[in-house]
Amino acid sequence: MKLTIERTALLKSLGHVQSVVERRNTLAILSNVLLTAGPEGLSLNATDMDLEIVETAPAEVVGEGATTAPAHTLYDIVRKLPDGAQVELSFEPEDGQLTLRSGRSRFALAALPAGEFPAMSSGAYGHTFSLAAGELRSLIDRTRFAISTEETRYYLNGIFLHAADNGGVAVLRAVATDGHRLARVEMPLPEGAAGMPSVIVPRKAVAELRKLIDEADDDITVSLSESRIRFAFGSATLTSKLIDGTFPDYERVIPTDNDKLLEADCKLLHQAVDRVSAISSEKSRAIKVSLEKGSLTLSASSPEAGSAVEEIEAGYEGPPLEIGFNSRYLLDILQQVDGDAARFAIADNASPTVVQDVADQTAVYVLMPMRV
Amino acid sequence: MLRRLPATLVNQIAAGEVVERPASALKELVENALDAGATRIDATLAEAGRSLIAVLDDGRGMTPEEMELAVERHATSKLPDDDLLDIAFLGFRGEALPSIASVARLSLTSRPRDQAADSAWRLTVEGGEKRDLVPAAHPPGTRVEVRDLFFATPARLKFLKSNRAEQAAAIDALQRLGMAHPEVAFTLSDGQRRMVDLPALPPDLLADPASARLSRLTRVLGRDFADNALAVDAEREGVRLVGHIGLPTFTRSTAQAQYLFVNGRPVRDRLLTGAVRGAYQDVLAGHRHPVLALYVEIDPREVDVNVHPAKAEVRFRDPALVRGLIVGALRHTLAQAGVRTATTVSQQALGAVRPEGSAPLARAGQGGRQGWHGGWGTWSPAPPSAEAIAAGMASQAPAANGLADQGRLAGWELPPQGRDPANQSDPAPPPEPPGADHPLGVARGQVHDTYIVAETPDGLVIVDQHAAHERLVLERMSAALAESGVPRQALLIPEVVELDPAAAERLAARAEELADLGLVLEAFGPGTLIVRETPALLGETDVQGLIRDLADELAETDHTTALKQRLGDVCATLACHGSVRAGRRLSLTEMNALLRQMEATPRSGQCNHGRPTWVRLDKTDIERLFGRR
């Protein structure tokens, strides 16, 4: 195998694939990236056995072939090469080493045979549809903050992606929850997605996917089977196993008849919560919201730091009400609202509160109060 | 063939429960002697009690008729009113002597206390069969000899452990009785050596039960215990708790050295040990156990002692009351002791500063400078600071008598090279003379930006600034939690936990207490709990795991410390982040403020991990280091 590639192109592709590789591996081969030189250029492949990214970069291939080399080391070297440099990669099976040459630098890296690299079986994908990069980004960005990190509830450790029906309209929905709050975001169901299986996309795949989306501007093709999901970009493909579990029946916890409605300027509220929560104690972050006709008062106190109160104008017509929230959760949600105003639908201080962007009904956030 | 078992066999079966090893036989005999009102009890063992257990007492004694009865089954003089609920003696079943007699060769020699010398008799029983009753020569009191224990039941013999282990068990049994009865003198010997010697206490000491107890405990547990123990005395609804408990810095790796007594009876009881664990929970590293001796005095009707063949366990009619009393009293005592720390730790530190290779203290002064550096090295490696301290200490020595000598103290300074540059610019407050109201003294400087050195009237104190501050922050947070309640996060998706039905019921019964700690749950059919709210402090937590831990703990100890523990851990982590680190320079004002806060904060003597936050070197110790004593 022998090829020449521009440092920039190599760095970009390596950057995508190397972040899949775990820092510590018991299987040496999993620390490596699979390099394959072929007619389309250099293809790079990294996996942690649950998640795989394959990316092809343009390269001038002199001799076809394949090998594997330590991903993080390789990335580190390429990162430190000067901008605009040309990189030559070569591998002779009898040496057992990958040689990297650039300018006056020469590196020899321990290689492991390409045959040992675990390839994800390609399998059959029963459903394929495509959607714009921006749409996928919006589904992810507005839900991922609510993904659970508690590993004992593994079925919440990802985004639940499925087709649903919202008042007669077919939608593609992304839902995430950590049991304290929930985010539900939807978009019109793309063509070809009808009848797709409901799947849970793991947190790590979501994070890697998000990085790839940033550089994609074309449509993204999504393929689904019962156990896999694949996202195909122009030159890169991300394949992930799905979480094998049942996502809870989330519809049941989204109240529909909360009758106390509050409308507030999203930015003002965000800033006020941010300020007042400076006082609430480090870990519990409790903040109290007191509602009266036409106004909203935020307060927090901690025996350590003192107390804070801030009042802001708000549209509220209901009876006086006091309700506690984790300020961080509140901020997380307010951050998702792009429009000027947020609408809160509240039942009482012990039941879930629903938050929505007044100007955009595609996202619903549910927040469980805190009892202080 | 259905038949009544012969008496000997019945007794052997009972013996299987009452006497399982030499130590239990010894215990029964000594209890009998105590019940007989003895003031001195001398026990002898040969071959760890296998070939001989002899107990001599100066008690009431027995007539020949009484002796004959005593070895009959269910003959007792200790239930005069036929009332099992009112047990005033250690024995009450009338089972011990016949049981022992059925498995060994037993002889009783006794003379009733106020009778003439010719009224002493000896009765021998062998394998359950009464042999002869003969006149004997004996002082007032009783001597019981048990020879060839288990000769009649060889299977038992096989279960005995090594002589050494059996002897250790016997010593432990006797010591426990000795701790329970400081008014009686005890000895235990193996014919050559006295293994236990608990002498009679002088009458003036006996007049004060607390001092008598401490004196006896010290005899058993060693001088260290007395130096590191706090007296407990509390009463609640007619139940009294007295005793001495070790400081949290004076611990063992097992719960072996926890001695518990109920109405003068040594017991091992889960309720009591659980209560002790609960009381120390905040101040002790998980795997350490305090040393203590606790005496519960309670109306005999409120406690059932007839639940265990060897009477080692008891059952309280109101366990919650007793538990509450113990936890409350111990916590209170520990909190009051606030700033005390184990002197033994100081002793260890002192050991560490001794010049190497000069074990006896008297030679310390001859160690020379070389030796000093080696010695200090283990404790305070950088020479300039070490010299500074050494110089400081030396210049302190003359101030021994006139400790409030303002002029001298004001003139006292660290030599320049030892001075902390950060402190030089600090407009140091005029150093006040260390007073008795400031047990941690007046800060004199900081070494390695980590330890505060403070001067007290009779020595010096070294404080680990990070450990100490961390403890202060934790105490403040706990106080805040206790005051304002634990904020709870309601769950959007309630967690359903499946347990075995008994465990679920136990947890559900504690729902109220758990809610105070931020955990709201309710029963949902047998074996199922629904958790609706969790302590916000825990963030997103493993609810299933938490509930299971709590269930296990409740089954085992009747406590819910697992939750408190987790909240405590979070607080401790926060406290750790929120406190002054090692390596941070402090001004004298800051140092003194920290010392004053420590004095004002209960339990500040240990850090959150159970290590001491400060140690003291007495002036006498310092003088010894310099060979002045």
Ligand SMILES: Nc1ncnc2c1ncn2[C@@H]1O[C@H](COP(=O)(O)OP(=O)(O)OP(=O)(O)O)[C@@H](O)[C@H]1O
């Ligand atoms: N050392 C002694 N001095 C005087 N009387 C004794 C002594 N040892 C035993 N006795 C008498 O013998 C009786 C029987 O003793 P034994 O130990 O068998 O039964 P107990 O002490 O009454 O009950 P338990 O079986 O619970 O120990 C006692 O009740 C007591 O009257």
Ligand SMILES: [Mg+2]
């Ligand atoms: Mg007895």
